[in-house]
Amino acid sequence: MSQNLQLSPPHSDPWQGYPRGTLDEFFDGKGVMRHLYRPFAEVLGQPFTQWDRRKRVADEVFRHRGVTFALGAGAERVERSIPFDIIPRLIGAAHWRHLEHGLAQRMTALNFLVSDIYGAQRILKAGVIPSEFVYSSPLLKPRMMGIRVPKDRWIAVAGIDVVRTGEDRYVVLEDNVRSPSGVSYVLENRLVSSSIWPQVMRSTSVHPIVEYPQRLLDTFLSITPGKWVVLTPGLYNSAYFEHSLLSSQMGLDLVESHDLMIYRNRVHVRTTQGLQPIDGIYRRVDEDFLDPLVFRADSLIGVPGLGSVLAHEHTALVNAVGCGVADDKGMYRFIPDAVRFYLGEDPILPNIPTYLPSIDSERAYIFEHWDDVVIKPVSESGGKGLLFGRDLSSAQRQVWREEISLNPRSYIAQPVVTFSTAPVYHEGRFEPRYVDLRPFCLLGDDPWVLPGGLTRVSASQESLVVNSSQGGAIKDTWILRE
Amino acid sequence: MLSRVGENVYWMARYLERAQNFSRVLAVRRAQGAQMLARETNWPGLLRTFGDIHEPDGWDTRDLIHHAIFEGTCPISLRFTVERARENARMAREIVSPEMWHVLTEMHALLGARDSGQDDDTWDGLLNMVTMDALTFQALVQSTLLHDEAYYFIQVGTTLERALSTLFLLMSYLDNLAGWTHEPLFAVNMLKSLTGYGAFRRSYRMSLSVPDVLEFLIFEKAFPRSLAGASNSLQTAMNALPEPWGPAKSKVGRLIAQLSYDTIEMVMDVTPVIYFSTLLDQFKTIHDDLSARYFQPEVQEV
Numbered sequence: 083m084s085q086n087l088q089l090s091p092p093h094s095d096p097w098q099g100y101p102r103g104t105l106d107e108f109f110d111g112k113g114v115m116r117h118l119y120r121p122f123a124e125v126l127g128q129p130f131t132q133w134d135r136r137k138r139v140a141d142e143v144f145r146h147r148g149v150t151f152a153l154g155a156g157a158e159r160v161e162r163s164i165p166f167d168i169i170p171r172l173i174g175a176a177h178w179r180h181l182e183h184g185l186a187q188r189m190t191a192l193n194f195l196v197s198d199i200y201g202a203q204r205i206l207k208a209g210v211i212p213s214e215f216v217y218s219s220p221l222l223k224p225r226m227m228g229i230r231v232p233k234d235r236w237i238a239v240a241g242i243d244v245v246r247t248g249e250d251r252y253v254v255l256e257d258n259v260r261s262p263s264g265v266s267y268v269l270e271n272r273l274v275s276s277s278i279w280p281q282v283m284r285s286t287s288v289h290p291i292v293e294y295p296q297r298l299l300d301t302f303l304s305i306t307p308g309k310w311v312v313l314t315p316g317l318y319n320s321a322y323f324e325h326s327l328l329s330s331q332m333g334l335d336l337v338e339s340h341d342l343m344i345y346r347n348r349v350h351v352r353t354t355q356g357l358q359p360i361d362g363i364y365r366r367v368d369e370d371f372l373d374p375l376v377f378r379a380d381s382l383i384g385v386p387g388l389g390s391v392l393a394h395e396h397t398a399l400v401n402a403v404g405c406g407v408a409d410d411k412g413m414y415r416f417i418p419d420a421v422r423f424y425l426g427e428d429p430i431l432p433n434i435p436t437y438l439p440s441i442d443s444e445r446a447y448i449f450e451h452w453d454d455v456v457i458k459p460v461s462e463s464g465g466k467g468l469l470f471g472r473d474l475s476s477a478q479r480q481v482w483r484e485e486i487s488l489n490p491r492s493y494i495a496q497p498v499v500t501f502s503t504a505p506v507y508h509e510g511r512f513e514p515r516y517v518d519l520r521p522f523c524l525l526g527d528d529p530w531v532l533p534g535g536l537t538r539v540s541a542s543q544e545s546l547v548v549n550s551s552q553g554g555a556i557k558d559t560w561i562l563r564e
Numbered sequence: 565m566l567s568r569v570g571e572n573v574y575w576m577a578r579y580l581e582r583a584q585n586f587s588r589v590l591a592v593r594r595a596q597g598a599q600m601l602a603r604e605t606n607w608p609g610l611l612r613t614f615g616d617i618h619e620p621d622g623w624d625t626r627d628l629i630h631h632a633i634f635e636g637t638c639p640i641s642l643r644f645t646v647e648r649a650r651e652n653a654r655m656a657r658e659i660v661s662p663e664m665w666h667v668l669t670e671m672h673a674l675l676g677a678r679d680s681g682q683d684d685d686t687w688d689g690l691l692n693m694v695t696m697d698a699l700t701f702q703a704l705v706q707s708t709l710l711h712d713e714a715y716y717f718i719q720v721g722t723t724l725e726r727a728l729s730t731l732f733l734l735m736s737y738l739d740n741l742a743g744w745t746h747e748p749l750f751a752v753n754m755l756k757s758l759t760g761y762g763a764f765r766r767s768y769r770m771s772l773s774v775p776d777v778l779e780f781l782i783f784e785k786a787f788p789r790s791l792a793g794a795s796n797s798l799q800t801a802m803n804a805l806p807e808p809w810g811p812a813k814s815k816v817g818r819l820i821a822q823l824s825y826d827t828i829e830m831v832m833d834v835t836p837v838i839y840f841s842t843l844l845d846q847f848k849t850i851h852d853d854l855s856a857r858y859f860q861p862e863v864q865e866v
Contacts, residue, residue, distance in 0.1 A: 145673075146666045148657070317655055326657030336658045341568050352567045354713065354858045355806050 096511045105246065106514060107171055107504035118172040118562060121282045133507055136168050136278040143277055149270045149323055164267060165555035167506040170275055171517060171537040175564045178289075178533065181252055184430030185242055185521055186529035187421060192257060192408045193525055194424040195417070196236040200226045200404055210423050211416045215440065218491045219413065220461045221260075221406035223369070225376070225389075232362075232398040233305045237405050239298070239364075241265075241520045241536075244431065245501035253499070254431050255518060256414060258463060260406045261366055264536040264556075265294060265522050266324035269331075271558035272534070287563040289533035294522070295331035298364075301526035306398040308361030311337045311351060315367050315383045325366050339367070344387035349397050362398040369403045411460040411494050412438060434499050439490035448486070448495040452479055455495040457486070468547060470498065498546070506539055506555065516540040518548045519559060533561040565713045571859040572656040573714050577705075577721030579649035583642055583671075584698035585729035586614065586632075589757045590642075591691040594629055596753045606739060613736040614640045626684055633687065634675065642694055643675040661708035667701045719801035720854065727794035728847055733757055734781060735840050744774050751777045758789045778836065779828040791843065792823040798850075810857035812850050819846050 102113030110116050115123065125132070144150070144163045173181070198205050199216055206213045216222060241262030243255040272291055276283060302310045314325035316338050329336035341352055342360075350357035365372065371381040376389030392399055407413060415436040418429040437444040437455070448455055452471035459467040474482065486493050503514035521535035537557040538548040548554045593610065607628040608620060616638055620628060635641045650668045653660045660668075674693060702722065709715050737754050744750045751772040755761040760781065767784065768776045784790045788797065799816045802809065831839045 146669055147662060148654075148665055148669060317651070322654070323657075326654075330658035334658075335566050335569070337566060338568065341566050354565055354567050354570045 098511065100505065100512055101503075101514060104514075105248065105500070105502045107246075107502050107517065108169075111249070116172075118174055121285045122169075125279075125282060133168070133510075137507065139278050140166050140168055140274045143274050144270065147270060147273075149267070166271065166274065167515075167539055167555050167557045168274075168278060169505055169507055169512075170271075170279070170558040170560045171504050171519075172560045172562060173519075174562050177250070177252070178561045180250075180430065181244065181521065182531045182533070184252070184254075185244075185523050185531045187425060187427065187430050188242060188254065188257070188417065189237070189240055189523040189525050189529045189531075191417065191421040191424050192240060192259060193235065193237045195413075195420045196402075196405050196408050197231075197234050198424075199407055200229060200236070205420060205423050208423065210419050211413075215412065215416075215438075215491075216407065218440075219407050219410045220492070221410045223404035223407075225393075226402075226404035229393050230395055231402045232395055235305050235398075235400070235525060236402040237408065238301050238305060238400045238525050240401075240523045240525075242523060243518050243520050245499070245518045247499060247501050252431060253434055254414075254417075255434065256411065256463075257409060257417065258520070259401055259409045260463070261368060261401075262520070262522065263321040263324055263366075264520055265532070266321075266327045267556050268522070268532070268534055268536050268559070269294065269327065271536075271556065275558045275560075286560065289561040289563060291532055291534040294532050295328060297524055297526075297530055297532075298328065299332040299334070301524045301530075302362055302364060302398070302400060304526035305400065306361050309358070310362040310364060310398075311335045311342075311360055313337055313339070313342070313363050313365040313367055315339075315371070319366075321366065328364075334364070339383050339385045342385045342388070344385065344391055347391060347394065347396070349385070349388060349391055360397065362400070364400045369406060372403065406461075409463070411458050411462075412436075412440075412491065415494070434496050437495040439486045439493055439495065444495075445486070445490060449483055454497055456498050457482065457493055457495050460492055460494060471495075472498070500546070504537070504539070504557065506557075514543060515555075516546050516548060517557065535559045567859050569656045569659060569714065570717045571855070572652040573659060574717045574721040574854075574859075576649050576652035576656065576660075577718040578725040579645050579652065580698050580701055581722045581725040582640075582729060583645045583649065584695050584702075585726070585733075585758075586640065586645065587642055587691045587694035587698070588759070589614075589733060590629065590632055591688060591695070592753050592757045594691075595688065596749055596756070597625075609739060610736045611640065614732050616640045629684070629687065633690070642691075646671045646675050646694070656714070659709070659714045661704060663708050664701055664704045667697050667704065671697045671701075713806065716801050716804040717858075720798060720805065723794050723798040723801055724847065724851060726789060727791055727798065728844075730758060730781060730789050730791055730794065731840060731844055731847065734778070734836070735844075738837055738840070741774050741836070744772070748772055754781070760787060760789060763787050775828045775832060778831060782831065783823060783826070783828070792820070795820050795823060802854075805858070810853055812853035812857060815846065815850050815853060819843075819850070 102109055103111060108116060108119055141163055144166060150163055195205065199222070205211050206216060237259045239262060241258040241264060243258065244252045245255050246252050268291060312325055312329040312332070312334050314322060314336055316322070319325070326336055335351065337351055343350055343352065343357070345357055348359045349363065350359050367383055370378045372384050373386060373389035374381045374384045375386050377384070389403070391397055392403060414433065415438060418433055421427060421429040437448050439445040439448060452474060455471045457469040457471065469482070471479070501516060501518065504517045505512040506515050517537050517539050519535045519537050522532040524530045537559045539555040539557055540546060540548045541554050593607070607625055611628065611632055616632070618631070618638060620631065623631070631638055632640065633642050636643050636647070638644055646668070650672050653665065653668055657665070671694060674690065705715065705718055733754065737750065740750055752761060754777060755764050758781065764777065764780050767780060770776065780787065780790065782791045785792045785796060787793045795816065799820055802813055802816055
């Protein structure tokens, strides 16, 4: 028996056990393959050795190109290829138009909101968002109050996670503006798809994504022309591949903190020919670690003095320090209100209902509906700290009741929302997994949304958590043209 | 370019050149050692000369060779060297071309695989692959990289390391110069370790003698791995670096002048040990000056 056949135990029906009639990207409500996926009909009939071969090709491409993420630290650190599922997720033109408009609208409102919070505070004065709710945000940076940033761009890059909850309904899961990562996987996934699905791609009209690095650079230059650099925490950061790929494709220097220094109140980079002033930094370092003199004193990856320089509008920073206040999971509840307030429009993409324990009635609701809610810490990301109420024992619920009552501003609760699944290929058969979508949005002179995104896949059929740090995988996302 | 990135590509090039040379040295020693009259070549002495600080106790030749290829903590092992090359390349990923990265990743996987090194009958193939991959990498530097500042730092690193590798190899043979008359394979191995046997034969038709072989490997400007040849290439690469060059450039010039006027008789007079030690110090000073000028520059606004 060949190695290929050993890898693929023969299944008479690879779809055996695959649920039908649920909300699925591949099958419609009647269990029929969606029209979008018709180009795949032919390859589905191929022997499964071909699918295993494609999987191996994909893994090889990722390995050779160094598309890895790091697990562990120090001597225990290992580089792993990102788990990639070879079946892409397809989104039709009409759905994408809807998403694109909604994301651009939300991105614009997020920038207005942060600018307003650190500036005139119109939205607080109008009572749309309670002032005390903003002031109690762990992600608010009071030292940025009253500070102006170049071109008033507080958020120029965002990854806004959405999930599909109905045939034509998408909702926003969360806004990531602090340091949204994953776009390198989007770019690399497409290279792999081109290698393993050449015939399918030829028979399908898919929006290209290759222009992202150029658009990103244009966004930076629209904020301030001049010399930009990409600031990385360093080689051991799990997203280092992304930092190096983007800097390479934009033609910018990839710098670490010790490559930078403050000289005559400007940020300079150490070059082989001396110090060179720079005008903008695309930072991929968390803002708390940017400057040990101003933020966390224990930061070893910061630039002493950077925090003071940023206050003088000499140097642009993407995204600006303080933007995280829009990333606060509690603030998420108010983003649709911010859309209405700043843009005078109804939000195109709705939120998931969110309960704030800091409001008495909502806290009571949470404690009465443990089975129906998921608790999230407001300042975490990457699926960390998620707590499903239904999984808690009575004693644990009591412990959490006390914790939430003591620190109501640190948590939110949301109903457990079921969203769409998509098939993943696993050892000769297809299995459903929950999927979300992280599209990448830029805000230079105008908002722009990358026609694609990172589809993240849950680790198991039961799990609703799709973060790759929690064991999930990724898929390429094809946006079909009209 | 960034000082740090300049240093990263410089070291990436040095480690790759080191791996290329050392894998060839190991392959030649291993293959030829079995045929020599003396049988046992001085493996511990060789490893010590190249910079291994371990003191093997009770190891046989197989253990020593395995150590020199696969031991991740040994500072001269091929595995260590390739890991360092890749690490430096990773820190300069925005400069390194995808093809270069691919080759480095292959080398890394070859030496880092869990079961690698179990069967010593596969080692010849492996050593040959390391040499060929490193040469492929250097060809890719020529053909896939922008020939800007980074390219010239790579050339500087490559040529400086080439000179040092030749010097270390020469030093590793100093113990047995007296035995060359009875064992011609010493000279053949030394030349083959630097791919210089054919080139030597085209220049010297007489039988192999210590002075002729040393003269060729030290002074023959037309041979790229001789000390004079590598120093000339080093000077060419350094001239392309940004000015002011600092003291390193004048030191390379002085070294080339010395290698142009010294003779093999002078080397034998002062003894090869002293002559090579002096050269080693000179090359090390050139590295220190380069490092101080370009990689840890004084605060100076452009």
